[in-house]
Amino acid sequence: MTFRRLPLGLHAAFPALVLAAALAGCASPGSRFYTLSPTGDAARTAPAAAVSAGNPAWLIELAPVDVPPQVAKAQFVVQTDATQVRVLEQERWASMPGDEIRRALSGDLTQQLNTIDVYGSPHPDNVPVYRVSVNVQRFESWPGSHALIDAVWSVRALDSQTVMTCRSVLNEPVGEGYDALVVGHRRAVADLSQAISSGVRALAAVPLASAPASAKGGATGGAKSAVRMKAPASIACPQMVPAAASAG
Known part of the structure; x- marks a missing residue:
């Protein structure tokens, strides 16, 4: 068996040619990343809203948002029909969908309610806190058709434990x-935040009952004082909430 020697010039360039061929074989289209967080004019007005919420009438705690396992991934998951989906490697969320929804909701709620989201942060004991939980049961993306969010959400007053579901x-x-899909989901999140804001306001407007002090306190003090009583365990959802139903 005989071996042919490469010409000197080609021999010197051979490693570079091999590297170029390998890189060409591995090359793939670049990924595009999308976010549901407010942008543009909404983002520019956020600092002013944060300053005005320095002494809010109440606080909110927005817990992490649950999403269905089949869409809990960085890649877009789009519906092709009622029973099939497609996972898009090049179209991706900037963070996991549950995080994207939570960040967008937090930004909307703090502006709409002129408050602060104190989840995971210390907060004063004398300011009412409303805990918001969101469980997204369907997060569907139908290219060229519609974007759907089906969510069960609750607001709980931590002082009275009154809850609205x-x-x-x-x-x-x-x-x-795909840009249109993201815009559609952003509008759906904005509508959801409006519904939750109405729920927080309705819960904050529920009067708390009062009762005379105990006999012992009345005997020693001689004056009747009021003690705070719990509000109803649950209340109905606001009428304006789309497709809402109270949990009873």
Whole structure:
């Protein structure tokens, strides 16, 4: 067996040619990343809203948002029909979908309620706190058709433990393209935040009952004082909440 020697010039360039061929074989289209967080004018007005919420009438705690396991991934998961989905490697969320929804909701709620989201942060004991929980049961992306969010959410007053549990189904029509899908989901999140804001306001407006002090306190003090009583264990959802139903 005989071996042919490469010409000197080609021999010197051979490693570079091999590297270029390997890189060409591994090359793939770049990924695009999308977010549901407020942008543009909404983002520019956020600092002013934060300053005005320095002494809010109440606080909120927005817990991490649950989403269905099949869409809990960085890649877009789009519906092709009622029983099939497609996972898109090049179209991705900037963070996991549950985190994207929570960040967008937190930004909307703090502005709409002129408050602060204190989840995971210390807060004063004398300021009412409303804990918000969101469980997204459906997060569907239909390219060129619609974006759908079906969520069960609750608001709980931590001082009285009064709770409101509701369901909102938000279905936003979208045009062609993945940018349109993101815009549709952003509108659905905005509608969801409006529903939750109305729930917080309704819960904050529930009067707390009062009763005379105990006989022992009345005997020693001689004056009647009021003690704070718990509000009803649950209340109905606001009428304006889309597709909402109270949990009883």
